[in-house]
Amino acid sequence: MEKSNKTKAIVLIIICTLFATAAQPLYKIGISRLSLSNSIISLITENIAVIAGLFFYGLAAIFLIFALKYGELSMTMPLMATSYIWVFIISIVFLHEKLSAQKLSGTLSIVAGIYLIANSGYKAENKIKRR
Amino acid sequence: MRAIAIILTIASAAFCSIGSLYLKKGTKKAKKASDYLFNKKIMLGMSIYLAATVLYLVALRMEELSVLFSISATQYIFTAVLAKNFEKERITAKRWAGIMLIIAGIALISIS
Numbered sequence: 001m002e003k004s005n006k007t008k009a010i011v012l013i014i015i016c017t018l019f020a021t022a023a024q025p026l027y028k029i030g031i032s033r034l035s036l037s038n039s040i041i042s043l044i045t046e047n048i049a050v051i052a053g054l055f056f057y058g059l060a061a062i063f064l065i066f067a068l069k070y071g072e073l074s075m076t077m078p079l080m081a082t083s084y085i086w087v088f089i090i091s092i093v094f095l096h097e098k099l100s101a102q103k104l105s106g107t108l109s110i111v112a113g114i115y116l117i118a119n120s121g122y123k124a125e126n127k128i129k130r131r
Numbered sequence: 132m133r134a135i136a137i138i139l140t141i142a143s144a145a146f147c148s149i150g151s152l153y154l155k156k157g158t159k160k161a162k163k164a165s166d167y168l169f170n171k172k173i174m175l176g177m178s179i180y181l182a183a184t185v186l187y188l189v190a191l192r193m194e195e196l197s198v199l200f201s202i203s204a205t206q207y208i209f210t211a212v213l214a215k216n217f218e219k220e221r222i223t224a225k226r227w228a229g230i231m232l233i234i235a236g237i238a239l240i241s242i243s
Contacts (some may be wrong), residue, residue, distance in 0.1 A: 003159045030238060065173065068151065069158035074214035074222050077151050081233045106239030113232030120225040 009071025010079065010118055016063035017083040019056045021090070027053030078117050089116050136194035137202060139186050145208035146183035150176045152213045200241035203235045 009019065011040050030050025037043045088107045091097040157172030167173060190199055207230045213218040 015158075025152060053223060061177070065154055065158055065167065069161070072214065072220050073151060073155045073218050074220045077148070077153075077210040078226075078230050078233055081204075082152045083205075084237060088240075101210045102239055102242070106236045107238030109232050111236075113229040113234075115234060116225050116229030117231065120229065122221050125199065 004071075005070045005074070007047045009067045009069075009076055012063050012067035012070065013079045013081055016067060017080060017086060019026045019060035020064065020080075021086040023053045023056035023060060025053075026056065073112055075117055075120065079114060082114060083112055085114075088112070132193050136199060137189040139190035139193075140199045140202045141205065143183045143186035143190065144203050145209050146186060146204075147206045148181050148209035150179035150183060151210060152176070152217060153179060155218065177210050186218075197241045201238040204237040208231060 026049045030047060030053050034050060035044055035046040036042075064076075064080075067079075071079075083106060088103065092099055153172045153176030155176075157174075157176055158167070159172045161173075169209060170243060185236050187199070211222050211227070211230060215222050
């Protein structure tokens with residue numbers, strides 16, 4: 001039971017970081033070219049990026065809340081750093097940014113940290129459940 | 132200016148972790164959808180989160196992203212301390228090591 005709750009929290013937080021990572025560029029691009037039209041339809045179509053960005057942020061918040069329900073605070077929050085891994089992948093694969101040794105070692109350090117956190121603390125979780 | 136930006140970022144990191152603590156507390160007894168929607172603790176948590184974001188955005192206007200980015204990663208330390216004291220979570224050595232590796236990683240990425 002404890003173990004499956006933890007797995008749930010990890011899955012939920014990973015989905016949360018995916019939405020948060022997608023939301024950021026959409027919101028940034030959208031807000032930089034925000035247009036104020038007087039018809040509702042063109043207001044929506046011209047600002048679709050910022051609307052999608054905000055929508056994704058909202059989804060990320062919902063997934064975060066459910067992840068926090070199932071997982072310990074000190075495990076769930078640091079796992080939010082998974083978003084840095086997504087940013088790294090996007091910047092290399094889609095934006096063709098140069099891969100520096102520093103960026104790679106930083107990302108690997110985050111991966112190692114996430115691995116350690118995801119594999120820590122069943123005992124504490126049991127304790128909380130029993131109270 | 133730089134000192135103010137750093138203080139604002141640390142405050143933002145602290146707010147972020149306080150916000151997440153309230154979110155966590157809010158979800159404890161919630162079962163139905165309405166329990167989440169009309170939940171004082173979740174609303175408070177969200178508002179504190181929003182305040183943290185505003186503080187961070189103000190700080191970003193004063194100082195370079197790379198420096199502040201690394202400092203904002205200290206929120207995981209605040210979160211661990213709050214979790215230990217208010218949620219009675221046990222922060223194992225493994226978990227501390229993970230947090231430190233993540234902070235080091237974020238610093239490496241942002242300073243490059």
